[in-house]
Amino acid sequence: MDIASILGVIFCACIVIFGIIFGQENLLETLNHFYDPSSILITFGGSFMCVLTMSPDLRGFLNNIRSFSLILKVLPSTEEETIHTIIDLSNIARKEGLLALEEAANGIDDEFLKKGVLLIVDGTDPELVRSILETELNCIESRHSSTVGFWDSLAAMGPAWGMIGTLIGLINLLYEMDDPRAIGPNMAVALVTTFYGSVLANWISIPVATKLRANNTKEIMIKEVMVEGLLSIQAGENPRVIEEKLKSFLSPARRTAMKEEGGENVG
Template sequence: MDIASIIGLIAGIALMVFGIAFDQQSMSWMWGNLTNFFDIPSILITFGGSFTTLITMEPSLKAYAGKLASFGLILKPLPSNEVETIRTIIDLSNVARKEGLLALEEAANGVEDEFLKKGILLIVDGTDPELVRSILETELNCIEDRHNDVIGFWDKLGAMGPAWGMIGTLIGLINMLKSLNDPESIGPNMAVALVTTFYGSVLANWICIPVVNKLKSRNGGEVMMKEVMVEGLLSIQAGENPRVIEEKLKSFLSPSSRADFNGNEGGEVNG
C-alpha cells in the first residue's frame, strides 16, 4: 500500500472533522455540528450531478467504470524503480558482451516487464536499431496516451464538483427567495445552497486534485523508466561497454538515486 496516499486522505478528512466538531471557545467537542453538513439533496445534486455528467462524456459504461476504478492506483506502490531497471539493463549488457546478443533470448525469460522483454526480443531478432526505437517509442506514446486519458477523467471530475456545487447553491437560493414568506423554509434552503458548494470543494480538493497529481507523477516515473529501457537496449544492440551504458543511464537518475545506485552496485560492469 502507498502509505503517503493513505495518510493524506485520512488526515484530510480528520482535519475537516476536527474543524467542524471542535468548539474553540468551550474547548470541547460538538459532534452535533457534523449533522449540519449532512444534507441528502446536496449530496444528490453535487456528487450525483458530477458523476452522471462524466458518464455522458465517456464512450461506454465499461470505460467509465475502468477509469473510476483507477482510484485504486494511488493506493498501490510502484512495482519497480529506476535503479533496479538500470541494474537489470547492465546485467543484460554483460550477458550480451560475454555471450552475444542471441544469449539475451534466454535472459528475457527472467524479465517481468513486458515492455523491456519486447525490446530484448526485437534485438535478438536482428531488427534494425531505428526500427526498434520506432516500435518502442510508439508503444510508449500509446501508454502515455492511455494514462493521460485516465488523468483527464479525474481532472474533469475535479471541475464538475465545484460546478455542480454552484448549481446546488443556485437551487437553494432560488427556493429560499421563492419562500421568503415562510420563515421555516429559509434555513433548509440556505443549507442546500451552502452545503452543495462545500461538497463540490471537498470533491475537487480532497479527492480529484490529489488523484490527478499522483497519477501524473506516476505516469512521469513510468515513462522515464521506459525511456531508460529504450536507451539501454539500443546501447546494448550497438555493442557499447557496460560501464559506458551505466554512466549513460545514470544521467536519468536524481542525485539521491545516483548515490543509492553507487552505494549498492549490482552486476558486472567491466568488459
Template sequence: MDIASLLGLVICFGLMIFGMVFGKSFSVIMDFLHVPSMLITFGGTLACMLTQAHGIPGFINSLKSIGMIMKTQNFNEGETINNIINLSNVARKEGLLALEEAANGIEDEFLKKGILLIVDGTDPELVRSILETELICIEERHASSAGFWDRMAAMGPAWGMIGTLIGLINMLKELEDMASVGPNMSTALITTFYGSLIANWICTPVANKLRDNSAAEIRIKEVMVEGLLSIQAGENPRVIEEKLKSFLAPSNRDSVGEGNEGGGEA
C-alpha cells in the same frame, strides 16, 4: 498498497470531521448531511462524466483507475539501470542470443519485449520505433485516466454551484418568513461544500498522483529503450552505465554499481 495515498485521504477526512465537531458534539455532523444536495452534486457530477465517457464500460474503467493510486509502484531507476548493465555484460561475454535466456527471468513485459526484438535481429531503428510507439500509447492511456479525474474535479464545484443556486432561489421565494432564511441558506451552501469536497479531497489529488506515476513509469521505460539500443549497438557496459546515469539525479548516481565487469575498451 501505497500507504501514503490512503493515509492522505484518511487524514484529510479526519481533519474535515475535526473542523465540524470542534467545540461541539458529534451530532453536528448530521447538519452536513442533506440528501437532495448529495443527489444534485454527486449525482449531477457523475451523470456529466457519464455523458463525456466512451460508453458505460469506459466510464466504469475510468472510475476504477482510482485504485491505481493505492498500488505501490516500483519505479526504481537505479535498479533498472543495474539490470540493464547486467544484461550488457551477458551480451558482451556470450553474445546477443544469450539474452533470450536472460529474458525469461524478467517480469517487466516492456523490457522483455525489447530484449526479444534485439535477439531476433530487428533493425535498431525499428526497435526504437516499436518501443517508442508503445511508450506513446501508454502515455495516452495514462493521460486519459488523469484527464477523467481532472474533468470530474471541474464538474463537482460546478454542480455544487447549481445546487446552491437552486437553494437560493427557493430561499428567496420564502423571504417573507425570516426564520427560514438561515436554514435555507445553510442548505444552499451545503451543495457548494459537497462540490468542493469532490474536487479537492478526491479528484484533484487522484489526477495528480496518476500523472506523477505515469511520468515515473515513462521515465523508467525511456531508460530501458536507451539501454537496450546501446546493448544492441555493442557498446561497452561502462559506457552504457555512464550514459544511463544521466537519467538520475547526481545524489542518486552512487546507487548504480560498476557495469564494466571485465569488459574491454569501448
C-alpha cells in the same frame, strides 16, 4: 501500497471532520448538519453524470473510476533498479552473445522490457526497435492522459454542480421568505452543496489527477531508460559505458546514492 497517498486521503478526511466538530458540544448533531441527501445527489450525481457524458463509452468511464486504486500502488520498479537490470543484461550479452538474452527474458516481469529484449534477440534493425518501443510509449502515455483527463474533468464539475445545488437552495429559500423558520435550513442546504463540490474537487479529484500525472512521468522515464539501455546493448557498447549513459536520467544526488549503494554492477 503507497503509504503517502493512503495517509493523505485519510488525514484530509480527519482534518475536515475535526474542523467541523471542534468546539461543538453535540458532535453527532453537528456532523448531521453536513449530511443532506439531495445535495449529495445533485453534486456527486451531477458531476459523475456530466463526466459520463464526456466519456467515449460506459466501459471507459467505469475503468477511469477504478483508476483511483492506482494512486494506492507503488510502481513495480525505479530508475535505479531498471539500470541494474539493464547492466545485468548487458553483461550477459557481452559474455555470451545477444542470443543468450532470450533465456534471460524469461525472468523479466516487465512486458515492455521483455518485448524489447526479444526484438534485439531476433536481430531487428535498431531503428525499427526504437520505433516500435517509442510507438508503444506514446500509446501508454495517451492512455494515461485519458485517465488523468477524467479526474481533471471531475475536478471541474464538482464545484460547478455544487454551485448549481446552491442556486437551487437559494431559489427555494426566496420562495419561503415569508417563513423565517425556513430561511436557516434552506440556507444551510444551499451552502452544503458548495461544500460537497469543493470536497469532491480538492480532496479527491485534483490529488488523484496530480498523483496519476506524476506516476505517468515516472513510468515513462523508466521505460525511456529501458529503450536507451536495450539499444546500447544491441550496439555492443561496454556495460560501464551503458551504465554511465543511463545514469544521466538520474539527478546528481541519486547518482551519488546509487554509487554508494554499490550501483556499479559492471562485469
